[in-house]
Amino acid sequence: MMNFDLATMIESKRALRRRLAERPIAEKLALLDKLRERTVSIRGERLASNAMLREQESPYRTKGAK
Protein backbone atom coordinates (compact mmCIF):
# COMPACT_ATOMS: atom_id res chain seq x y z
CA MET A 1 0.00 0.00 0.00
CA MET A 2 1.42 3.38 -1.01
CA ASN A 3 1.79 6.06 1.63
CA PHE A 4 3.52 9.42 1.92
CA ASP A 5 5.65 8.71 4.97
CA LEU A 6 9.16 9.86 4.03
CA ALA A 7 10.98 7.36 6.25
CA THR A 8 9.00 4.49 4.72
CA MET A 9 9.73 5.74 1.21
CA ILE A 10 13.48 6.05 1.89
CA GLU A 11 13.60 2.58 3.42
CA SER A 12 11.65 1.15 0.49
CA LYS A 13 14.10 2.76 -1.99
CA ARG A 14 17.05 1.34 -0.03
CA ALA A 15 15.48 -2.10 -0.07
CA LEU A 16 14.97 -1.89 -3.84
CA ARG A 17 18.62 -0.85 -4.35
CA ARG A 18 19.76 -3.70 -2.12
CA ARG A 19 17.67 -6.18 -4.11
CA LEU A 20 19.14 -4.87 -7.37
CA ALA A 21 22.68 -5.07 -5.96
CA GLU A 22 22.11 -8.69 -4.97
CA ARG A 23 21.00 -9.79 -8.47
CA PRO A 24 23.41 -12.12 -10.34
CA ILE A 25 26.20 -10.16 -12.01
CA ALA A 26 25.26 -11.33 -15.53
CA GLU A 27 21.78 -9.85 -14.98
CA LYS A 28 23.23 -6.60 -13.66
CA LEU A 29 25.56 -6.28 -16.66
CA ALA A 30 22.60 -6.93 -19.00
CA LEU A 31 20.82 -4.08 -17.18
CA LEU A 32 23.85 -1.83 -17.87
CA ASP A 33 23.51 -2.70 -21.57
CA LYS A 34 19.88 -1.61 -21.48
CA LEU A 35 20.60 1.54 -19.45
CA ARG A 36 23.28 2.61 -21.91
CA GLU A 37 21.01 1.96 -24.91
CA ARG A 38 18.38 4.15 -23.30
CA THR A 39 20.85 6.92 -22.41
CA VAL A 40 22.29 6.94 -25.92
CA SER A 41 18.82 7.03 -27.40
CA ILE A 42 17.68 9.95 -25.21
CA ARG A 43 20.90 11.98 -25.31
CA GLY A 44 21.68 11.04 -28.89
CA GLU A 45 18.61 12.87 -30.10
CA ARG A 46 19.71 16.03 -28.34
CA LEU A 47 23.33 15.71 -29.38
CA ALA A 48 22.82 14.39 -32.88
CA SER A 49 25.79 16.34 -34.18
CA ASN A 50 28.16 14.54 -31.77
CA ALA A 51 29.47 11.26 -33.11
CA MET A 52 30.14 10.05 -29.57
CA LEU A 53 28.73 10.61 -26.13
CA ARG A 54 31.31 11.10 -23.43
CA GLU A 55 31.29 11.35 -19.71
CA GLN A 56 33.11 13.97 -17.69
CA GLU A 57 36.81 13.15 -17.76
CA SER A 58 38.31 11.81 -14.57
CA PRO A 59 41.83 12.72 -13.39
CA TYR A 60 43.12 9.19 -13.94
CA ARG A 61 42.21 9.56 -17.58
CA THR A 62 43.53 13.03 -18.15
CA LYS A 63 46.81 12.89 -16.25
CA GLY A 64 48.73 11.32 -19.07
CA ALA A 65 46.70 12.88 -21.86
CA LYS A 66 48.20 15.45 -24.18
Added chain:
Amino acid sequence: MDVEMHIQEVIKTINQMQADGVIECYAIGGAVGATFYLEPVATLDVDIFITLKPEAGRLIVSPQPIFDHLRTRGCTMEGEHIVIAGWPVQFLPPTGPLVAEALDKAVEKDVAGTPARVFTAEHLAAIALQTGRAKDKARLLQFIEEGALDVTRFQALLARHGLAEAWKRFELQFLQ
Protein backbone atom coordinates in the same frame (compact mmCIF):
# COMPACT_ATOMS: atom_id res chain seq x y z
CA MET B 1 21.20 2.19 -32.39
CA ASP B 2 22.12 -0.52 -34.88
CA VAL B 3 24.79 -2.30 -32.86
CA GLU B 4 23.70 -4.45 -29.96
CA MET B 5 25.58 -3.74 -26.75
CA HIS B 6 26.87 -6.58 -24.62
CA ILE B 7 29.35 -5.99 -21.82
CA GLN B 8 29.82 -9.73 -21.47
CA GLU B 9 31.16 -9.78 -25.04
CA VAL B 10 33.56 -6.98 -24.11
CA ILE B 11 34.87 -9.11 -21.23
CA LYS B 12 35.29 -12.15 -23.51
CA THR B 13 37.23 -10.02 -26.00
CA ILE B 14 39.55 -8.69 -23.27
CA ASN B 15 40.11 -12.22 -21.94
CA GLN B 16 41.05 -13.31 -25.47
CA MET B 17 43.48 -10.39 -25.75
CA GLN B 18 45.13 -11.58 -22.56
CA ALA B 19 45.24 -15.18 -23.78
CA ASP B 20 46.79 -13.98 -27.06
CA GLY B 21 49.47 -12.09 -25.13
CA VAL B 22 48.40 -8.63 -26.32
CA ILE B 23 48.00 -7.43 -22.75
CA GLU B 24 49.70 -8.76 -19.67
CA CYS B 25 46.98 -8.18 -17.12
CA TYR B 26 43.69 -6.26 -16.89
CA ALA B 27 41.01 -5.25 -14.42
CA ILE B 28 37.63 -3.62 -14.85
CA GLY B 29 37.19 -0.34 -12.97
CA GLY B 30 34.77 2.60 -13.06
CA ALA B 31 31.00 2.23 -13.05
CA VAL B 32 31.10 -1.22 -14.64
CA GLY B 33 33.52 -2.43 -11.97
CA ALA B 34 31.25 -0.96 -9.27
CA THR B 35 28.30 -2.91 -10.71
CA PHE B 36 29.94 -6.12 -9.47
CA TYR B 37 29.24 -4.88 -5.91
CA LEU B 38 26.36 -2.38 -6.20
CA GLU B 39 23.14 -1.88 -8.10
CA PRO B 40 23.67 -0.98 -11.77
CA VAL B 41 23.97 2.73 -12.58
CA ALA B 42 23.89 4.04 -16.16
CA THR B 43 27.29 4.57 -17.71
CA LEU B 44 28.45 5.39 -21.20
CA ASP B 45 31.75 3.53 -21.37
CA VAL B 46 33.86 0.75 -19.93
CA ASP B 47 37.16 1.46 -18.18
CA ILE B 48 39.70 -1.32 -18.53
CA PHE B 49 42.95 -0.85 -16.63
CA ILE B 50 45.84 -2.73 -18.15
CA THR B 51 49.49 -3.54 -17.97
CA LEU B 52 51.12 -4.09 -21.32
CA LYS B 53 53.81 -6.49 -22.30
CA PRO B 54 56.91 -4.50 -23.23
CA GLU B 55 58.01 -5.24 -26.77
CA ALA B 56 61.50 -6.63 -27.18
CA GLY B 57 64.08 -3.88 -27.66
CA ARG B 58 61.67 -1.06 -26.79
CA LEU B 59 61.80 1.05 -23.68
CA ILE B 60 58.45 2.76 -24.16
CA VAL B 61 55.34 0.61 -23.85
CA SER B 62 52.86 1.36 -26.62
CA PRO B 63 49.10 0.65 -26.74
CA GLN B 64 49.36 0.18 -30.52
CA PRO B 65 49.24 -3.67 -30.35
CA ILE B 66 45.82 -3.39 -28.65
CA PHE B 67 44.42 -1.22 -31.41
CA ASP B 68 45.96 -3.40 -34.14
CA HIS B 69 44.58 -6.56 -32.51
CA LEU B 70 41.07 -5.16 -32.12
CA ARG B 71 40.95 -3.54 -35.57
CA THR B 72 41.55 -6.94 -37.16
CA ARG B 73 38.47 -8.11 -35.25
CA GLY B 74 36.29 -5.37 -36.70
CA CYS B 75 36.42 -2.95 -33.79
CA THR B 76 36.48 0.76 -34.59
CA MET B 77 38.24 3.68 -32.95
CA GLU B 78 36.19 6.62 -31.67
CA GLY B 79 38.39 9.28 -30.15
CA GLU B 80 40.25 7.78 -27.21
CA HIS B 81 37.82 4.83 -27.11
CA ILE B 82 37.68 1.64 -29.06
CA VAL B 83 34.23 0.25 -29.68
CA ILE B 84 33.82 -3.41 -28.71
CA ALA B 85 30.40 -5.10 -28.92
CA GLY B 86 28.75 -1.68 -29.13
CA TRP B 87 30.49 -0.33 -25.99
CA PRO B 88 33.14 2.41 -26.09
CA VAL B 89 36.04 0.93 -24.13
CA GLN B 90 38.94 2.92 -22.77
CA PHE B 91 42.21 1.17 -21.99
CA LEU B 92 44.01 2.91 -19.15
CA PRO B 93 47.49 2.33 -17.78
CA PRO B 94 47.87 2.76 -14.02
CA THR B 95 48.48 6.47 -13.43
CA GLY B 96 49.47 6.27 -9.77
CA PRO B 97 50.27 3.92 -6.89
CA LEU B 98 46.62 3.47 -5.88
CA VAL B 99 45.47 2.37 -9.34
CA ALA B 100 48.62 0.23 -9.73
CA GLU B 101 47.78 -1.53 -6.46
CA ALA B 102 44.14 -1.90 -7.52
CA LEU B 103 45.27 -3.61 -10.71
CA ASP B 104 47.65 -5.87 -8.80
CA LYS B 105 45.07 -6.88 -6.17
CA ALA B 106 42.08 -7.22 -8.53
CA VAL B 107 39.89 -10.28 -8.03
CA GLU B 108 38.44 -12.76 -10.47
CA LYS B 109 34.63 -12.91 -10.69
CA ASP B 110 32.44 -15.29 -12.63
CA VAL B 111 30.01 -13.75 -15.13
CA ALA B 112 27.80 -16.67 -16.15
CA GLY B 113 30.82 -18.80 -16.98
CA THR B 114 33.06 -15.98 -18.22
CA PRO B 115 35.90 -15.00 -15.88
CA ALA B 116 36.27 -11.27 -15.29
CA ARG B 117 39.04 -9.52 -13.37
CA VAL B 118 37.64 -6.63 -11.34
CA PHE B 119 38.99 -4.09 -8.85
CA THR B 120 38.07 -4.88 -5.24
CA ALA B 121 35.23 -2.86 -3.71
CA GLU B 122 37.72 -1.15 -1.38
CA HIS B 123 39.97 -0.08 -4.26
CA LEU B 124 37.00 1.18 -6.29
CA ALA B 125 35.82 3.20 -3.29
CA ALA B 126 39.29 4.63 -2.60
CA ILE B 127 39.72 5.57 -6.28
CA ALA B 128 36.30 7.27 -6.17
CA LEU B 129 37.43 9.27 -3.13
CA GLN B 130 40.69 10.23 -4.82
CA THR B 131 38.99 11.14 -8.12
CA GLY B 132 36.42 13.23 -6.28
CA ARG B 133 33.89 14.23 -8.96
CA ALA B 134 30.23 14.46 -7.89
CA LYS B 135 29.42 11.08 -9.40
CA ASP B 136 32.46 9.51 -7.69
CA LYS B 137 31.24 10.81 -4.33
CA ALA B 138 27.79 9.39 -5.08
CA ARG B 139 29.39 6.02 -5.87
CA LEU B 140 31.40 6.10 -2.65
CA LEU B 141 28.19 6.80 -0.71
CA GLN B 142 26.58 3.80 -2.40
CA PHE B 143 29.46 1.56 -1.30
CA ILE B 144 29.03 2.78 2.27
CA GLU B 145 25.22 2.64 2.40
CA GLU B 146 25.18 -0.88 0.98
CA GLY B 147 27.80 -2.07 3.44
CA ALA B 148 29.87 -3.28 0.49
CA LEU B 149 33.23 -2.39 2.05
CA ASP B 150 35.50 -4.23 4.44
CA VAL B 151 36.06 -1.23 6.72
CA THR B 152 39.44 -2.39 8.10
CA ARG B 153 40.82 -3.01 4.62
CA PHE B 154 39.38 0.29 3.34
CA GLN B 155 40.89 2.31 6.20
CA ALA B 156 44.29 0.67 5.68
CA LEU B 157 44.09 1.53 1.98
CA LEU B 158 43.29 5.17 2.76
CA ALA B 159 46.23 5.41 5.17
CA ARG B 160 48.62 3.73 2.73
CA HIS B 161 47.74 6.13 -0.09
CA GLY B 162 47.54 9.40 1.83
CA LEU B 163 43.76 9.66 1.61
CA ALA B 164 42.97 9.96 5.33
CA GLU B 165 42.39 13.74 5.12
CA ALA B 166 40.19 13.42 2.04
CA TRP B 167 38.18 10.76 3.90
CA LYS B 168 37.75 13.05 6.94
CA ARG B 169 36.42 15.79 4.65
CA PHE B 170 34.08 13.32 2.95
CA GLU B 171 32.81 12.08 6.31
CA LEU B 172 32.16 15.64 7.47
CA GLN B 173 30.36 16.52 4.27
CA PHE B 174 28.21 13.43 3.82
CA LEU B 175 28.17 11.16 6.84
CA GLN B 176 27.55 13.47 9.80
